[in-house]
Amino acid sequence: MNQVVWTIAGSDSGGGAGIQADIKAMQSFNVHGCTVITALTAQNSLGVEALNPISTEVIESQLLALASDMPASVIKIGMLANVQQIQLISEHLKHYKATWAEPPLVVYDPVAIASSGDLLTEEDTVSAIKECLLPLVDVVTPNTHETQLLTGVYLIGPSAVKEAAEKLTDFGAKALIIKGGHWDYPSGYCIDYCVQGEQEYWLGNEKIQTPHSHGTGCSMASVIAACLSKQYPLKDAFILAKAYINQGLKAAVRYGEGIGPVAHTCFPTNLADYPQVIEAGSWLGDELDFDCPVDFTMAAGFAECDSKQLGLYAVVDTVDWLEKCLAEGVKTVQLRMKNADDAALDESIASAVMLGQKYDAQVYINDYWQLAIKHGAYGVHLGQEDLQTANLIAIKEAGLRLGVSTHGFYEMLRAHNYRPSYMAFGAIYPTTTKDMTGQIQGLEKLEKFVPLMADYPTVAIGGIDLSRAEQVASTGVGSVAVVRAITEAEDYQAAIAKLKQLVEGQS
Numbered sequence: 001m002n003q004v005v006w007t008i009a010g011s012d013s014g015g016g017a018g019i020q021a022d023i024k025a026m027q028s029f030n031v032h033g034c035t036v037i038t039a040l041t042a043q044n045s046l047g048v049e050a051l052n053p054i055s056t057e058v059i060e061s062q063l064l065a066l067a068s069d070m071p072a073s074v075i076k077i078g079m080l081a082n083v084q085q086i087q088l089i090s091e092h093l094k095h096y097k098a099t100w101a102e103p104p105l106v107v108y109d110p111v112a113i114a115s116s117g118d119l120l121t122e123e124d125t126v127s128a129i130k131e132c133l134l135p136l137v138d139v140v141t142p143n144t145h146e147t148q149l150l151t152g153v154y155l156i157g158p159s160a161v162k163e164a165a166e167k168l169t170d171f172g173a174k175a176l177i178i179k180g181g182h183w184d185y186p187s188g189y190c191i192d193y194c195v196q197g198e199q200e201y202w203l204g205n206e207k208i209q210t211p212h213s214h215g216t217g218c219s220m221a222s223v224i225a226a227c228l229s230k231q232y233p234l235k236d237a238f239i240l241a242k243a244y245i246n247q248g249l250k251a252a253v254r255y256g257e258g259i260g261p262v263a264h265t266c267f268p269t270n271l272a273d274y275p276q277v278i279e280a281g282s283w284l285g286d287e288l289d290f291d292c293p294v295d296f297t298m299a300a301g302f303a304e305c306d307s308k309q310l311g312l313y314a315v316v317d318t319v320d321w322l323e324k325c326l327a328e329g330v331k332t333v334q335l336r337m338k339n340a341d342d343a344a345l346d347e348s349i350a351s352a353v354m355l356g357q358k359y360d361a362q363v364y365i366n367d368y369w370q371l372a373i374k375h376g377a378y379g380v381h382l383g384q385e386d387l388q389t390a391n392l393i394a395i396k397e398a399g400l401r402l403g404v405s406t407h408g409f410y411e412m413l414r415a416h417n418y419r420p421s422y423m424a425f426g427a428i429y430p431t432t433t434k435d436m437t438g439q440i441q442g443l444e445k446l447e448k449f450v451p452l453m454a455d456y457p458t459v460a461i462g463g464i465d466l467s468r469a470e471q472v473a474s475t476g477v478g479s480v481a482v483v484r485a486i487t488e489a490e491d492y493q494a495a496i497a498k499l500k501q502l503v504e505g506q507s
Contacts, residue, residue, distance in 0.1 A: 002073040002102065003031040003229045006066060007222065008059075008089060009078025009111070010039035010051075016261030017215035018078060018111075024264035025222035028244065031229050033222075034070055036062040039081045045214065045256030053081035056088045063092050071096075075104045076225035077137075078218055079111040083128045090132040097136065105228050108137040108173075109221035110146045126150060135172030139234065141221045142168075144182045155183055158288045165195050175234055177224070179217060186287045192275070194238045201235050201410065202278035202288065203242050212252035212260030219262055220245050235410040242275045243268035271452050277414040280388075299392035300419040302402040305379075306362065308457045310422065310479035311504045312496070314486055315366075315461070319351045321487055326359040328496040332479060334381055334403075336366035350375045364403055373398045379421060384411050387418065403459070407439040412449060420456070424481065425449045427462025428472060432484070443475060450476045466495065470502040479503075 005026055012018035019035050026033035038059060042050035066072070075093070080086045097103040110129060126149060134140065144155050150171075153164040161178055168176050175196035183191060184207075194201040220241045227237035247270065251263035268274065276282070280290040281298035313332040314325040325333050335352045337345060349365055353375045356363030364379040365372040369390050372380040379401030382390055387404070395402055401421035406412040415423055428441055441449075441462075450458050460472050461481035472480050480503045489495035 004072050005031050005225050005229050006034045006072040006075045008036040011037050014044045017218045021215035021218040022222040025219040026226045029226035031226045034066050045258035056084050072104050074225045074229040076107045078109050086128040093136045105138045107139045107225040109141045130171045137173045139175045140173040141177045143179045161193050196234050203275040204278050204284045205275040208249040210249050210252050214259045214261045216245050216262045236408040239410045243273045247273040297393050299396045302421045303399050305421050305457045308478050310457050312500050313479045313481035315483045319348050326361050331361045334364040353377050422457035423453050424459040428460050429463025431463040447475045473503050
């Protein structure tokens with residue numbers, strides 16, 4: 001995996017923004033940052049005193065040196081000081097995308113105005129940005145001022161944000177994030193918006209009151225670039241970048257007499273620094289006038305599991321296998337039946353619930369929440385796509401535990417809105433049971449999920465077998481779910497005994 005990221009931007013002599021902020025942010029996410037400097041600014045915490053663009057010849061020499069030896073997986077672009085620079089960078093990007101074996105992603109943070117209000121580019125650059133650069137950009141990350149400068153749309157509400165986003169994508173940008181630090185709607189909150197294709201994501205948190213916010217835009221775009229280089233999906237890069245900035249604003253200290261820089265710390269590990277995922281039915285969603293499905297009512301705070309340590313978690317597709325697992329002492333089992341007719345489902349779920357009671361175990365029903373309620377199941381497990389369609393109020397009022405699948409940081413924070421009974425992270429490894437393309441988490445992410453969700457029982461699932469179970473359990477996750485490791489074992493009883501030993505420490 002190529003984790004080299006270039007930053008093409010100006011140098012901030014005050015160390016708060018530009019190249020200096022980019023390198024610090026990238027290092028916080030353990031990627032290697034390379035630099036192409038476009039301008040030397042003379043600035044401090046009080047403002048910009050001089051802007052000295054670098055010649056196109058010198059910029060090109062930097063690009064050629066890097067391209068010959070250290071090609072990037074992601075190229076982050078910040079301040080381009082004039083039309084000539086925009087044209088030069090655009091030509092090189094076009095060449096990289098056409099000729100590199102692995103074409104780079106491009107993240108563009110259209111730096112036009114410093115936090116102090118100083119103009120950092122020539123006035124005729126906007127048309128060049130639209131015509132030359134934006135068609136080559138994968139993610140553009142303007143703040144509200146820059147959005148208005150590029151689109152002419154004044155951001156007075158959510159509908160205006162969407163209108164501006166449509167204009168930016170019309171210019172050619174494939175995805176965009178509009179940073180809401182300067183947008184006070186609702187009052188006292190910072191709302192950020194991301195759109196990628198047909199998918200849109202809104203994040204919100206209370207404004208963090210500090211004057212020391214210099215470099216937040218550069219840093220946020222650099223974190224997004226770093227995460228994309230690690231092959232995180234954009235929605236995860238979005239939420240991690242926002243958490244990183246929130247963390248930095250809280251830790252910011254004063255350097256100089258004016259606006260100090262945002263602090264650069266580490267990968268965000270405190271849940272309090274993460275923004276809320278805004279969706280229809282939430283109170284912030286209501287404030288933003290989101291359309292809510294007629295039959296949907298958000299519910300939160302489901303019944304607690306008997307223990308935070310769910311241990312070995314068997315996921316099976318028949319009642320026979322469910323009973324075999326229970327008989328071998330597995331205390332957490334999920335019945336996941338696909339493509340069964342209604343009569344067979346009803347009978348199987350009724351049998352599964354009775355077996356759970358017989359063996360004093362926790363049996364979850366996958367998807368079929370109506371039948372789980374009907375037969376008094378211990379709990380139900382839902383995917384992210386089910387949260388908007390299931391009757392969550394009915395599940396909660398029936399006293400059922402709710403487990404929710406998550407695939408990455410964004411979905412984890414979305415599930416947190418509902419305060420489920422447990423949270424499942426997957427797929428940890430590639431699996432043959434379902435197509436998880438683009439959703440493989442790996443141990444590195446799992447090790448970050450677990451402490452963030454420390455208030456919940458946590459479950460790791462996906463591609464876990466006997467050879468991997470111990471390593472997965474060592475991350476601190478409270479439960480390891482397996483599918484084929486039991487049902488396809490030559491000796492399922494021996495497999496269960498060994499898995500229980502590895503996961504639960506039982507001999």
